Amino acid sequence: MLDFLNDILWGKVLIALLITVGIGFTLASRFVQFRYFGRMFRILSASQAFKKDKHGHLSSFQALLLSVAGRVGGGNIAGVAVAITLGGPGAIFWMWIVGLMGMATSFLECTLAQTYKQAEPDGTYRGGPAHYIARGMGSKWKWLAGVYSVLLLVTFGFGFTALQSYAVATSFGDAFGVPVFYTGIGLAMIVGLIIFGGVKRIARVAEVLVPVMALGYILVAGFVLALNIERIPDVVMLIVNSAFGLEPVVGGGIGAAILMGVKRGLFSNEAGLGSAPNVAAVAYVPHPANQGVVQSFSVFIDTLIICSATAFIILLSGVYDPASANDIGGVALTQAALAEHVGEWGRSFVSIALLLFGFSTVLYNYYLGENSINFFSTENQNLFNGFRVAIIGLVCWGATTDLGTVFAFADVTMGFLALVNLIALIVLIKPGLRIMRDFDEQIADGIEQPVFDASRFADMNVDAAAWEIEPEDLEKINQRRSTPVPASGETIL
Template identity: 40%
Template sequence: MQTIVDFLNGLVWSSPLVYGLLAVGLYFSLRMRFFQIRHFKEMIRLMFQGEKSPVGISSFQALAISLSGRVGTGNIVGVATAIFIGGPGAIFWMWLIAFLGAGSAFIESTLAQIYKQNEDNQYRGGPAYYIEKGLGGKLGKIYAGAFALVTILATGFLLPGIQSNSIAGSMTNSFPLPHWVIGAALVILVGLVIFGGVRSIARVASAVVPFMALIYVFVAIIVVIMNIQDVPALFGLIFRSAFGMEQQFGGIVGAMIAIGVQRGIYSNEAGQGTGPHAAGAAEVSHPAKQGLVQAFSVYVDTLFVCTATALMILMTGMYNVSDGEDGLIVDSGVHQVSPDGEENYGGTVAYTQAGLDRAFSGQETFDVDFVGFGSYFISFALLFFCYTTILAYYYIAETNLVYLTHGRWPIAKILLGVLLIASVFYGTISSAGLAWDMGDLGVGLMAWLNVIAILILQKPAIAALKDFERQKKEKGSGKFAVYSPDPSEVKEADFWHHDYPKRLEDEKEYNMDFKNIDR
C-alpha cells in the first residue's frame, strides 16, 4: 500500500501542481487587483452579518464549517512537518500560498454561491455543482461526477484518518491510553454529530472552532512575549532561509518550496475545493459576500494559527531539519519512537508540545518522559481542531453524495457515515506516515480537478465581485448589495434567476401588508 501511495503522490504532487497553485493564486490576485488587501475590513464586517433561512446557514456558520476543515492537524502537525523537511523558510512559502490562495478561495466560494441549489430542503453547493452547471453538457456532468467521486473518497475515507492519527499521537504523548481506546471514543463522538445533518455540524463548529483558535493564538502570543527579544532574528531566519540565503539550508530550497506549498494547501485548502461546500450552504444576498468571508478564512488558518505554531516551535528551538536523506541538518534532540518501533525525527506533534513545555517549564532539552503544560494543551487543542475537521469532512463528502444521488438513496448517507467512522478508527491505529501520504493523495487529486475548473469558470465570479463593488460604491455599503445576474450571461444560476427574486417579492408583499395592518 505504501509503495502504491508513494508512486501516485509523486505523480499528483509534481512540480506543475506545486508551482501551478502559486501561479493561479497570483493570477487571480492580479485579476481582482489584490482584493484581499482592498476589502480586508469588508471581509471582517461580512463575517458577522446574520443572514440565514430555514434552508441556509449564516455566513458565520458557513465560515465556522469551512474553518473546521481548514483548522486542524495541518496547523500543528503539518507545520512541524514543513519545518522538518524544508527548514524555517518553509513557513514563508506557507504564508505566500495563503495570501495568494485567498484569490482562489474567493473564486471557488463565489462560484459555489452562484450555482447553489436547494436539495433535500437545504442549500447545496460546491465544485461538483458549479462544474456541471458552468461547463454544461455531457462534459460538465462527467467532470463534475469525477470530482464528486474523488471528493467522497478523499474526505470520506483518506483524510479523516490523518486527523484521528494526530489525535491519537498527541493524546498518547500526554496520557497512557491505548490507541484503540482513543479510536473508540472518537467513533462515538463523531457518530453523535454527523447523523444530525449540516445544522448539527454548524452548531458544534460555531461553538468550538472560534473558541479554540482564539485560545491557541493567545498562548502563542504569550510565548512570543516571553521571547520578544528573539523576534527580529527569527523572522530574519525565515526570510533568509526561504530564498536560500541561509547557508545551513541552502541545499534544500527545492524541498522547502514544495513542502511549504503542499502543507500550506493542505492547511488552508485554498483552491482545493473543500471550502466551497460550506460557502454554498450560506444564506447571503450576494455571492461575493460569501466569497470575501471565505477568503478571510484562509488568513485565519495560515497567517494566524499556522504562524502561531511556527513561532512556538522556532522560538524554543524544539525542531529538527532533515537533509533530504537519512541525516539531519538541525538536531534539537526531539526524537520519538513511533508505534512500529522506528525512531521518528519529524512530522510529529512532538515539536509543538516540546516547544511549549520548554517555554513554560524552562527545561533546556527534550525529554520524552516529561509531560508538562505544552503536552496537555496541544493534546486538547488537536482533539478539538481535528474533531471538528472530521465533522467538516463528513459534510463535504455528504454534499457530493447528495449531488450524485440527488438525495434519492437515504441509505447511502448511512453507509457514508459508517465508512468515515471506520476510517477514523483505522487512522488511530495506523502508522502516521501512511495516513499522511494517503491524505496528501486525496488533497492533490481534488486540487488538480478544482483548479482547472475555476480557471475555466472564473468569469462569473470576477463579474460578481465587480457588481458587488459597484453596488457598494452606489449605496455606500456592501450590506445592501443584491445579486441579479443576466440570464444570458450567467446561465444555470437557477436560484438567483428564480428562487431569490420570488423570495424578495414575497418579503416585499409581507412587509407592505404588515404596514397596512399597523395603520
C-alpha cells in the same frame, strides 16, 4: 507509484497551477483579498452575518466557522512542524505566500460556489466545485464534476477522516497514556451522535468549538511571543533568509522549502482544493461575493495566524536546531517546543489542541463526503446512513492503525482533487470576475450591502430558485433592475 505521482503532482503541476490561479486572480481582481480585507470584519460584525433566513439555512458566520473547523486541523500543529523539519524555516515564508494568494483563490472558488448553488426540495442549498463545474462549464463537463465528487469522497470522506483519528489518538495517548483503542471508541461515539443530526447540528457544534479552540491556541501562542518579544525580529529574518537560501542549507535547500511550504500550506488552508466551497454554498447571503470575502478571511485565520503561531512557538524554542532538524519532528516537535516555553503542561495543551482541531476536522470531512454523495443521489437515505456508519468505523479503525500508505494515497488523491478544481477555476475565472464586478459596482454606487439579482445573470445558468431573496433585500434589487447589465464579455477588466 505513489511517490512518483506525488513528485509529479506536488513538485511540478500543482505549484504551477496554484501560482497561475493565485497570482492570476489576484492581479485580475485588482488584489481583491486586500481591497476587501476591512470589509471582512464589517460583514462578520453585521447582524445579517448571524441571521438565518426563513428556511433555516446556515448563516454566513456559521459557514465561516464550519470552514475554519475544516481548515484548522492537524496541519496547523503537526504539518507546520513537518514543513520546518524537512524544508527548514524558509518553508514558513512560502506557506505565507500560499496563504496570501490562497485568499484570492478562496474568494474565487467560494464566490462561484454561491453563484452556482442549487436549491433542494426541502428548501436547503447544495453546492461546491461539482456544481459549478456542471452548471458553469456546461453539461458536457458533468463527467468531470462526477470525478471531482468521487475524489472528494475518497480523500476527505475516507482518507483524511482516518488520518485525523490517528493523529488525535496517538497524540492523546502520548500525553495522557490513554490506549488509542479507547480514544478511538470515544471519538467514534461522539462523532456518531453529531453527524446523524446533519449539517445543522455540525454547524451548531462548530459555533461553540471553533472559537474556543482557535482563540485558546492563539492566546497561548501570544503568551509565548510576549515572553520572547525581543527575538521575534530575528526569527522573521531567519524565515525570510532561509526562504531564499541565505541561511545554512536545511533539508533539501530552497527547493525543499518551497515544496514543503506550498504542500503543507495547501494541506492546511485548502485554498484551491475546492473543499471549503462545499460549505460556503449552503449559507444564505445576499450576494455571492459576500461569502467569497468571508471565506478569504478563513484562509487568513488558518495560515497567517494559526500556522504562524505554531511556527513561532517552534522557532523561538531551543528545541529546534537547524543542524539536526530531523532528530525530532511532527507533533512531538511542537509539544517539546511549547513545553520549553511554558513547562510540561505545554505537551498536554498541544495534545488537547490537536484533539479539538482533529475532532472538528472529522466533522467537516464527514460533511464533504455527504455532499459528494448528494451530487449523485439526494433521496436514498439508506445510502447516507450507510456512509455515516462507515465514518464511525473509520474513526475507530484509523485510531489503531499505522496509516503511512493511507497518508501517501490521500496525498495523491488530494493532488488530483486540486488539479480538477484548479482547471475549473481557470475556465470559470471570467464568470467569477463578472460576479465580483457586480459587487464592486454596487459598492461604488454607495450600496453598503450589495444584493445579487439572479435575473441579470440568467445566461450563466444560475439556479433562480436558489436565489430567493429575503423581503428586505428585494427593494434593493428592484432599484437596480432598471439599470442595464453589460454582456459577460464586457465585464472583464
